[in-house]
Amino acid sequence: YLPPWAPFNIYQFSSWARATIVPMLIILARKPHCPVPPEAAIDELYPVSRVHTDYSLPRPHSLWGWRGFFYLTDKLLHVLEKTPWDPLQGPALRRAEQWILAHQEADGSWGGIQPPWVYSLLALKTLGYGMDHPAMRKGFRGFEGFAIEEGDTWRVQACIAPVWDTCLAAIALVASWLLKEQVLTGGDWQVKARGIPPGGWSFEFHNDLYPDTDDSAEVIIALAQINVDDKGAQRCAVELGVRWLLGIQSRNGGWGSFDKDNDKTYIARIPFADFGESIDPPSVDVTAHILEVLGRLGYRRNDAAVKRALRYIKKEQEPEGCWFGRWGVNYVYGTGAVLPALEAVGEKMTQPWVQRAAQWLVDHRNPDGGWGESCATYADQSQKGVGPSTASQTAWALLALLSAGWGSHAAVERGVRYLVETQEGDGSWDEPYFTGTGFPGYGIGQRFKKAPRAGEEPGLHPALPSGFMINYHLYRVYWPLMALGRYKRFREGLPVIPRVGPG
Numbered sequence: 001y002l003p004p005w006a007p008f009n010i011y012q013f014s015s016w017a018r019a020t021i022v023p024m025l026i027i028l029a030r031k032p033h034c035p036v037p038p039e040a041a042i043d044e045l046y047p048v049s050r051v052h053t054d055y056s057l058p059r060p061h062s063l064w065g066w067r068g069f070f071y072l073t074d075k076l077l078h079v080l081e082k083t084p085w086d087p088l089q090g091p092a093l094r095r096a097e098q099w100i101l102a103h104q105e106a107d108g109s110w111g112g113i114q115p116p117w118v119y120s121l122l123a124l125k126t127l128g129y130g131m132d133h134p135a136m137r138k139g140f141r142g143f144e145g146f147a148i149e150e151g152d153t154w155r156v157q158a159c160i161a162p163v164w165d166t167c168l169a170a171i172a173l174v175a176s177w178l179l180k181e182q183v184l185t186g187g188d189w190q191v192k193a194r195g196i197p198p199g200g201w202s203f204e205f206h207n208d209l210y211p212d213t214d215d216s217a218e219v220i221i222a223l224a225q226i227n228v229d230d231k232g233a234q235r236c237a238v239e240l241g242v243r244w245l246l247g248i249q250s251r252n253g254g255w256g257s258f259d260k261d262n263d264k265t266y267i268a269r270i271p272f273a274d275f276g277e278s279i280d281p282p283s284v285d286v287t288a289h290i291l292e293v294l295g296r297l298g299y300r301r302n303d304a305a306v307k308r309a310l311r312y313i314k315k316e317q318e319p320e321g322c323w324f325g326r327w328g329v330n331y332v333y334g335t336g337a338v339l340p341a342l343e344a345v346g347e348k349m350t351q352p353w354v355q356r357a358a359q360w361l362v363d364h365r366n367p368d369g370g371w372g373e374s375c376a377t378y379a380d381q382s383q384k385g386v387g388p389s390t391a392s393q394t395a396w397a398l399l400a401l402l403s404a405g406w407g408s409h410a411a412v413e414r415g416v417r418y419l420v421e422t423q424e425g426d427g428s429w430d431e432p433y434f435t436g437t438g439f440p441g442y443g444i445g446q447r448f449k450k451a452p453r454a455g456e457e458p459g460l461h462p463a464l465p466s467g468f469m470i471n472y473h474l475y476r477v478y479w480p481l482m483a484l485g486r487y488k489r490f491r492e493g494l495p496v497i498p499r500v501g502p503g
């Protein structure tokens with residue numbers, strides 16, 4: 001019942017948290033019970049036995065602040081929950097039920113990802129929906145295609161990323177199917193960006209309610225340099241996409257992934273939020289990708305939106321010179337996104353703060369000439385830029401150094417040689433490591449600043465919730481292709497990042 005201006009309404013949560021929380025509220029209200037047979041139980045995963053596990057919230061050291069507020073609120077709500085008279089629950093459940101039905105996608109999913117999909121099906125079943133109901137049939141039918149079946153195993157994927165993979169491959173190969181995938185209908189993003197016409201792209205096959213800015217930026221880069229027959233449709237798609245991106249820039253100058261100003265950190269401190277980051281604040285890597293597309297289309301550093309974004313990026317720079325990577329591992333990814341963006345909008349690349357970033361990359365290259373960084377950096381900042389070399393992370397470093405004017409440096413030459421020498425016979429690269437980020441587990445609503453103490457397991461650290469990383473199987477192909485292509489342009493004396501425009 002809370003309106004959008006209320007502090008704790010569902011639109012203060014990130015899109016993925018919102019789509020998960022609504023069905024969970026139904027499940028928590030109805031409390032369905034399903035006995036698990038012994039052969040299907042997972043008791044061995046409990047550090048202590050299930051019987052002796054304490055599920056209650058730990059009392060904070062102080063009752064002042066958000067932790068104390070939510071602790072006392074939780075106690076109060078447990079008392080109210082035992083009250084037999086609750087006239088609002090029935091209508092509220094019906095509202096949540098209608099919200100779930102309205103947010104089911106064409107492929108049967110919710111939010112295009114696994115957690116809200118599972119919980120929505122559970123919630124509808126809890127409300128009495130039979131397997132013959134259209135929403136249930138569509139949901140389970142879509143789930144069949146969401147899984148990976150290999151031998152005698154059947155695994156559910158966290159998400160499928162055809163738009164992200166396709167637009168990045170298109171930038172490398174100059175080919176695309178993306179015009180027809182543009183989302184021209186409304187979605188939850190309109191709650192905080194009123195009056196902005198649609199025009200973005202989403203990550204998955206079907207997720208029209210939640211287009212995201214990162215995909216949209218990369219799609220526009222791809223579309224703007226593709227020679228298609230319908231120049232009018234191409235120009236219209238790019239213009240709509242840019243207008244949408246500019247319309248959902250957050251107040252601090254950066255861009256979040258799905259929503260504008262989705263940055264209320266108190267939301268992330270609600271104690272039930274153990275399934276990953278529950279807000280979607282602006283991030284440097286997403287902002288940099290958007291700046292790059294704006295620069296390619298002719299926007300310069302004096303344009304109002306670009307100036308705000310540059311202030312945000314400069315403010316977020318780490319003392320060593322690098323930038324944090326929200327959606328890729330990690331500081332190599334963030335820095336690899338920022339420096340090309342700065343060049344694209346005409347920033348002076350000889351400035352000390354820019355060169356400090358390039359020097360950080362050079363200082364963190366591996367003896368084999370490549371770059372690598374492990375997922376451990378999200379828990380321990382002393383691991384910044386440390387890890388075995390990978391094709392994708394080497395490519396990110398090369399893209400950054402080429403934009404920073406270091407194309408003739410020995411580190412760039414050696415990095416290019418690393419990619420050439422490690423390429424497989426089929427043209428791809430071997431990359432067993434996870435370099436994509438889903439929910440990295442770097443803290444609750446803020447970046448994790450302190451490593452776990454000696455003897456603590458990272459996943460059990462009170463400020464370090466568990467997360468998940470992503471292995472994009474094509475990262476090892478299209479990022480090196482882009483890096484090698486830009487290096488070729490540098491050697492030919494051409495601009496590393498050319499301006500583009502549809503038609």
